[in-house]
Amino acid sequence: MDDLPDVAWDVLRKAGYNGFFPHQKDAIKRLLSNPDKNFLIRAPTGAGKTLIVSTAIEQHLRNGGGAIYAVPSRKLRKDKVKELAGMLSEGTEISLVGDGNGSKWDSDVVVGTFEGIYRAILSNKGLLTKYSLVVLDDFHTLYEDRRGYELEKLITLLKLSGVRIIALSATIEPVASIADWLDSEVIFTPDEVRPVEIEKNVLVMNTDDAIDWLATNFSSFNPVIVFNYTKLYTESRAKKLAEKLKPLFDVEEVKSVFREKKRDELDEDEEELAYVMSKGVAWHHSEVPDYIKDVIEEWFNEGKLKAIFATTTLAHGINSPTKTVVIMDMYRRWDLIPVHEWLQMASRAGRVGFSEEGAVYTIVRKESDAELVELKYHTGIIEPCESKLGDGDFYRKALLELIYKGLNTSKDIVEFMSNTYYYSQGNNEPTLLETQYGNGMVHDLRANMGLLYENGYIIPSGKGYALTEFGKAVMDFLWRSNIDVPLDEITQMRSVLRGRKEVSNAEALYITIYCISGLRLGINPPKDKVGALIEKVSSFFGGRRVGEAEVITYIILKDWIEGRDLDLMKNDYGKGVYYLRNRAKTIAEALKLFETVAKIEGVRLPRDFKVFIKRVYYGVTAYELPLVELRFFGRKIVHSIYVTLANVPATSKYVEKDEHIGITLKRLLDEVGEARFREIVGSWRIRHLGPKRMGALIKWLRNFDSSTDSARLGINLEDFGYAMGEDLSRWLD
Known part of the structure; x- marks a missing residue:
């Protein structure tokens, strides 16, 4: 079969494709014939990069090695595990790792986020004795602030470890400089060879007209993703389109799925989204709960949903049957969106294996902007990527992480920083502190280490540095937390x-x-x-x-x-x-x-x-707290029980004096017995407190010990003597 090794054809057959495109064959030949070299694969989205790199992973596995596959976000991990399982040999063990999920690091292939894998390797460098191939998907994440910073640190650590790196990107520049930093060869595929061609259009109209245009052409455009600047725009525009469409299915079906996922009653906002989804439309942004996002993405892939209005949360790494992309906002406040970001959004359209055609429409409000779209975005000239370590906060956090995990000598720190993209870019302007590691770096290190020392994060220790009690506490918090605090x-x-x-x-x-x-x-x-x-x-x-x-x-x-x-x-x-x-x-x-x-x-x-x-x-009172921690009992159900207890004569007298809701309910259960308890609580008609939850509640109360549970919670009635408003007044007045 041509001149490709058998391993390539094995992967192709497992994936269920009929053949390779010419650009895929060329890339696979280079990857498989140079198994020890690093590669940067620059190819348009939809060009089958995962299939290409899977042949290299399969070859590596057959030679006795293990592989790490890194993606930008936790959400993409499961999708990538499923995709790889459909391409690699039967019996290949693929696991999720990182982010404290407790998954196995002894599988054949592990999939995790840039941040999770960086932290795992920094904590245990021995992991790379098994995993000597690392694939970095969506490498253009290097453009982003937080994720770009995490990716740069991961690559720096991988470079120092000497493992093989294969980076995949659709939109990254300058390719030559980045390849030089990676010490890699470049496999470049022009945008013109994209298997599914994207038709690029620009339309001049206001938002309301754009929604009318979408509704009129809905049957020919869907499945469609509509990208918006803000969460507010995302929701309001989805509602406007939904109002112009006929229902596709019963809204109660959507609500039922939401309730099952949430395990609680729905808020008005969730009911509103359920109504919109019954019309085949949804909104998707960072504040939408994960359990609802999962439903939205699943239904979109299944064809139940025809349109998703989203922020850039859907611009990276998601494979979907999208036919059309509409970009509603070309400005972020007063600034134009970057070309690489526009290309990422546009490339969601026309995906191989999902759609045979694709189109992108950019909506603008004036003719001059239409010309700008054609000049700036349709030509696809991408901005150069810059290191995020130029941000002082990121720089100092990177230093703290090294010290936190034992790379605390001057040699360790200088070696790490000298291998970053930041200094590879040429941030080595001459200073009076010239060293073998570069002219500007020692100045940067002295300035930033000095700030960390002055603010009480580090102290000199032996040949290197150590964290103070305060510094260790901060790092413990940042290491386990998902939030990034300056x-x-x-x-x-x-x-x-x-x-x-x-x-x-x-x-x-x-x-x-x-x-x-x-x-x-x-x-x-x-x-x-x-x-x-x-x-x-x-x-x-x-x-x-x-x-x-x-x-x-x-x-x-x-x-x-x-x-x-x-x-x-x-x-x-x-x-x-x-x-x-x-x-x-x-x-x-x-x-x-x-x-x-x-x-x-x-x-x-x-x-x-x-x-x-x-x-x-x-989001509950101290009285409600123990019950809200019980599985299947959410904030709304627990609060409904609390309000009822406070208004029913048989229990209201206990609510004020009992430390928490468990004691009151336990008292009622002991007084009347299980059968009568079910009857009484059932008569309260609390929504979604059905037999399953009732059984869980009674089981919890049967095992409930008021003395030990109160001690565990640390509750003392005297500590609740002030309501929040009164408590605030005490120190304000």
Whole structure:
């Protein structure tokens, strides 16, 4: 069969394709005939790069090696495992790794994120004794801030380890410079050989006209992905299109699937999305819960959904049967979107194996922008990629990570940094500190290590450096957390706490939001709700101006942890409160950091602080907390039980004096017995508290020990003597 090795044809047959395209044959020949060389494969999206690299993985496995396959996001891991399983030999063990999921690192092929794999290897360099081939998919992620930073560190570590690297990218420049950094050969496939050609169009019309145009042409355009600048645009435009379409299936079918995934009642926002999906349309962005995203993507691939309105969350790495892509916004505020980003969105259309044709439409509001689209995007001249280590915060975090994981000598640090893309790019301007490692690097290292020392993160130790107690606490937090907090903001938190003897729960929550800007909600409620409180909070911080965002976020969180219904909160604060569910989990993580910093500074916290963190996480009162942690019991169901208990004569007398809901329910169960308990609680008609959940509740109560459970939770009634508003007033007044 031509002059390709048998391994290539074995992979092809397993994948179910009839043959290779010419560009695939050329790439496979080079990969398989040079099994020890690094390669950068630059080919358009849809050109079958995964099939190409699978032949190299299969060859590597047959020679006794193992392979790592790295992707940008956790969401893409499962898709890639499934895709590889359809190409590699039967019996090949493929596992997910990284991100603390506890999966096996002894499989034939492991799939993880750039960040997860970097952290695993940095913690245990011995992993690379088995895995001597690493594939880096969506290599153009190097353009992104956080993910690009993680990818650069991973590559640097791989270079020092001497493993083979194969990088796959559709849009990366400058190819020659990046290949030089990777010490790789380049396999370049022109855009013209893309198996499914994309028709490029630009239309001049306003948003409403664009939605009308989509509705009119819907049957010929779908499946379609519509990319939007903001989450708000994503949702509002999806709703507008849905209103112009006929239902495809019963909305109750969608709601039923959502409830099964959520294990709780639906909020108004989720019911609204269910209605839109019944019309064959959905919205998709970072704040949509993962269990709903899974349904949306599954239904889109199955053909149930015909259109997805998305932010750039769907622009990378997802294989779908998309025929048409519509790009609604060519500006990010006042800046044009980068060419590489436009190409990533456009390339979702016309995927091999899913669609035989593809088209992309860019919507603009004026003729001059139409000309700009054709000149800038249709020509496809990609901007050069720059290292993200030029950001001082990223640079200093990289240094802390090295010290944290034992690469703490000057030699270790210089060796690592000298192999980064940052210094490969030529960031070696002459200084007075010339060394064998480059002219500018020693200056950078001295400046950044000096800042880390001054701010209390590191101290000199023997031949190298060590983390202080504060530095270790920060790294413990950053290492286990999914949030990226700038070091300057953590330093500010420590500064605010320094010299204080104690803080309340309210203070802890507000200071955390005040110091860590990424935790704030972008919501604008009526001014009369926040004005006076802003003035008080400003006085606490020495008269400095305090922004509204952190105060508004605090007020909304107060409602959240008191168990207030999100649909009611929407009336006061706007639709953005639905994003609170995800943000609250992040804030709870940040409060754990606050707890550690307070301990280091000798600041006393309330005895119930750990309980308070859980309340922020779940959005419930202390009374409701134990039950909301029970599987199948979500915030809405638990709050409905609480409200009922407080209003039913037989139990209301206990609600105020019982420490939490478990004690009240246990008391009722013991008094009336299981049969009567089922009858009484069933008569409350709490939605979705059916036989399955009722059985789980009774089983939990049967095993419930009020004394040990109260001790485990750390609950003390005296610690709950102040409501959040009163607690805040104590330190504001």
